Amino acid sequence: MTTVSQRPSGQLTVGEVRENWAGDAKLYEYSKAADPLGSGAITPITPTEFPASLYNTGNTRIVQLDLSADLRTDYPATSPALLANFVRILAGDEITTKPNATSELYYVISGEGHTEVGGERLDWRAGDFFTLPAKSVSRHFARQDATFYYVHDNPILSYLGVTAAEPRFRPTLFAGDVVREELRKVMSAPGATNKNRVSVLLNNAAFDQTLTITHTLWAMFGIVSAGEVQYPHSHKSVALDFVVDCKPGVYTLLGEHIDRKTKQIIDPIRVDWEPGKAFVTPPGMWHSHHNESNEPAYILPVQDAGLQTYLRTLDIQFTFRV
Numbered sequence: 653m654t655t656v657s658q659r660p661s662g663q664l665t666v667g668e669v670r671e672n673w674a675g676d677a678k679l680y681e682y683s684k685a686a687d688p689l690g691s692g693a694i695t696p697i698t699p700t701e702f703p704a705s706l707y708n709t710g711n712t713r714i715v716q717l718d719l720s721a722d723l724r725t726d727y728p729a730t731s732p733a734l735l736a737n738f739v740r741i742l743a744g745d746e747i748t749t750k751p752n753a754t755s756e757l758y759y760v761i762s763g764e765g766h767t768e769v770g771g772e773r774l775d776w777r778a779g780d781f782f783t784l785p786a787k788s789v790s791r792h793f794a795r796q797d798a799t800f801y802y803v804h805d806n807p808i809l810s811y812l813g814v815t816a817a818e819p820r821f822r823p824t825l826f827a828g829d830v831v832r833e834e835l836r837k838v839m840s841a842p843g844a845t846n847k848n849r850v851s852v853l854l855n856n857a858a859f860d861q862t863l864t865i866t867h868t869l870w871a872m873f874g875i876v877s878a879g880e881v882q883y884p885h886s887h888k889s890v891a892l893d894f895v896v897d898c899k900p901g902v903y904t905l906l907g908e909h910i911d912r913k914t915k916q917i918i919d920p921i922r923v924d925w926e927p928g929k930a931f932v933t934p935p936g937m938w939h940s941h942h943n944e945s946n947e948p949a950y951i952l953p954v955q956d957a958g959l960q961t962y963l964r965t966l967d968i969q970f971t972f973r974v
Contacts, residue, residue, distance in 0.1 A: 695724055697731060697890055697934040699906050699921055704928030707738035707799055712745040714738070714802070717892075717930060729807035731890035733868070733956035736930060737802040741765065741794035749790050753804035754816045755866035756784040759894065759952055760828070761928060763798025767791065769823055779828025781854060781873075783866055786816035788823070801894045801930065803954045805868045820867050821858040831873050839875065848885055848970050850875050862961040870957030876902065876949045882941040884910060884917055885970045889957040891933035898925045898949035906939045915971040925949060938971075 688694040702717050715738040718728040730736040741747050741763070749756070764777035769790040774782060784790060792800075809816060834852045851874030854865040865871045870889070873896075876882055884905075893904075905920035917938050923931050933939055933953070943949050960966040 695722060697932065698722070699923060699934060699937075700932045701923060702736075702738075702930040704926065707740045708928060710740065712742050712747055713740055714747065714749070715740070719932070725807065725810070727807060727810040729810075730803075730892055730932065731807070731956065732811065733808040733959065734803055734805055734890070734892060734954070735807050736892045736894075736954070737800075737804075738930075739792070739798075739800035739802050741792060741798045741800075743794050743797050746791050746793045749792065749802070750788065751804050751806045752809055752815055753806045754786045754809070754820065755869045755958075756788060756790075756802070756804040757865060757869050757871060757954060758782050758784075759801040759896075761799040761801055761896075763794055763796040765792065765794040765796070765798050768793070772823065774823060774825055776825070777828070779832070781826035781828070781831065781865075781871070783821070783824045783826075783856065783869075785819035785821050785823065785866075787819055799928075801952065801954075803869065803892055805956070808868070808956070808959070821856050824856055826854050826865075835873060835875060839877075849882055850877070859958065862958050864958035864961060866958055867962065868956060868958045870955045870961070872951075872953050874951050874953070876941045876943040876951065878943055878946050878948055880943050883915060883971050884938040884940040885968060886936055886938045887955075887957070887960075887968045888935050888965055889955040889960045890935050891953040891955050893931050893933055894952040894954070895925045895927055895929045895931075896950035896952050897927050898943075899945035899947045901945035902941075902943045902949040904931070904933070904939055904941050906933060906937050908937060910938050910971055925951075 706715050716728045717730045717736040720729050723729050728735050760776050760778050760780045762778050766773050766775045767790050769788050851872045854871045855863045859867055902925040904923045905917050907917035907920040909918045957966055
């Protein structure tokens with residue numbers, strides 16, 4: 653009969669086999685480990701910009717917006733939970749995507765074509781949004797030269813060491829003209845110009861608790877009207893922002909602290925908008941949007957706020973709440 657006995661220092665003897673189960677165990681005094689970000693144990697997320705020149709010419713390809721070196725991961729990631737990509741497909745070409753992810757979000761920047769997934773066909777054109785669930789193996793075909801902004805949640809699955817096994821929603825198309833018409837209604841509503849953000853949130857009916865586009869992803873289509881300032885706010889989710897359209901003179905200010913009297917960001921970093929550009933807004937950082945041009949500007953932030961909302965940790969804060 654095999655006997656099992658507990659030895660000092662965590663050594664467990666099973667017959668002649670010995671394993672030191674306590675070899676990786678460590679203990680810290682609370683104050684030395686309670687703030688890994690402040691102590692430098694975990695890396696901060698910093699504002700990072702990705703220009704349209706990464707994808708608006710050249711061959712059919714996927715361009716990962718990979719910050720894994722900064723995040724200290726051994727897998728591609730733009731934020732701890734998400735990976736953003738640019739996709740370019742030349743007319744007559746196709747490209748396949750099959751990430752280990754629970755949620756994929758595509759915004760069609762330009763062109764038109766269709767996607768084949770799960771024996772079904774989804775037609776798309778510039779301005780459309782569509783989402784695909786876990787276990788999707790998708791072939792994307794372009795009738796015209798096409799580009800996507802493409803975000804999925806593989807990094808959080810890679811961190812957890814898991815494989816997405818169960819589709820939680822059906823492939824879903826958000827037609828661009830419908831989204832823009834809804835935004836026009838929001839813009840024309842009384843008091844719209846006084847709101848912190850003028851936008852529409854995209855929601856899949858399967859997620860009636862979080863009101864988000866998938867159970868992990870959150871997506872907003874917003875406008876900053878000519879001459880408008882949208883005052884600072886912050887949230888605990890990371891925003892992977894894509895500039896849909898703008899003229900010169902539109903920018904975002906980001907900073908760690910707010911002047912409580914003026915409600916302005918102290919020592920801000922400025923990120924200038926350009927059509928087709930993406931940038932990262934770190935969690936907890938105050939940010940405001942400014943349009944000093946004569947034309948409206950449009951923005952698409954994608955966040956891990958579906959997950960954050962479900963965990964009850966999103967914590968959106970405004971300097972002015974309207």
